[in-house]
Amino acid sequence: MSEPSSPAIERAAAPRSAAQAAPKRARNSAKTKAAILAAGRVEFADRGFEGARVDAIAERAGANKRLLYHYFGNKEELYSAVLLDAYQEIRRGERALSLDQFDPIEAMDRLVRFTFRHFLANPWFTKLLSTENVENARFLKMLPDIPALHSPLVGQIRTILERGHEAGVFRRDVDPIQLYISIAGLGYFYVSNMATLSVIFEKDLASVSMVQEREAQAVAMVLDYLRTKPR
Known part of the structure; x- marks a missing residue:
């Protein structure tokens, strides 16, 4: 039967897990932003500003539309x-x-x-x-x-x-x-x-x-x- 882990060990391990998670989130964030920008290029180039749709950009980028608004604010800011x-x-x-x-x-x-x-x-x-x-x-x-x-x-x-x-x-x-x-x-x-x-x-x-x-x-x-x- 294995010994239970001590609270001290658990506390020591927690900061490392958090530190490891942060770069992963940062990488995912950068990847998502890049995908949205690339999708925006295509949509705005093909349909112009007025004809472009945020839903289409999010779908093309494989991103949640809420994330698109979170990173870029609105359609005008994304186009900019x-x-x-x-x-x-x-x-x-x-x-x-x-x-x-x-x-x-x-x-x-x-x-x-x-x-x-x-x-x-x-x-x-x-x-x-x-x-x-x-x-x-x-x-x-x-x-x-x-x-x-x-x-x-x-x-x-x-x-x-x-x-x-x-x-x-x-x-x-x-x-x-x-x-x-x-x-x-x-x-x-x-x-x-x-x-x-x-x-x-x-x-x-x-x-x-x-x-x-x-x-x-x-x-x-x-x-x-x-x-x-x-x-």
Whole structure:
């Protein structure tokens, strides 16, 4: 017959059990939030803000709707969180490029390719941006983190342009914001209009060969522009 456990042992074991449970709850919480954000991306991208349903997002995420409201408050706050997460993701990818280690031409080449491929790999992103433009950026205006997210990107592009000018390979009169808008536009337009353009020109723009051709065209256009001397 085994001896009963002593109260001292039980008391000593209790804190360890609680400590072990806390990280598990934290992990589950992070996993649930991530699943809700991913489901929100799809729902908001496919149906827009007005057409999206919280019930559908919760079901797609495999989460209890009460948890969704607990973590994100309401539909508006969830949409704002999805929007912020989308911008944070592309900014993380840009930082991971570590462009400062490359010469100016190579750095700009890599930035153009990354931006093009990000839109291509994440078609939901173009849809989400279209939704927010339909909303006249009313949710984006209320996100305090957005300026801080984009400022480093503009600074990085400005540095690449300055290094390129000093090396004698880039023109001087290039606005980094205008340049980035052009870079983003080359990828955004292609992806967001892929279906209609494929029909109009009777070409499968989603084919590997067409995508590769378009990416090379985007890089060439940006680099040729940067090398062009103003009249």
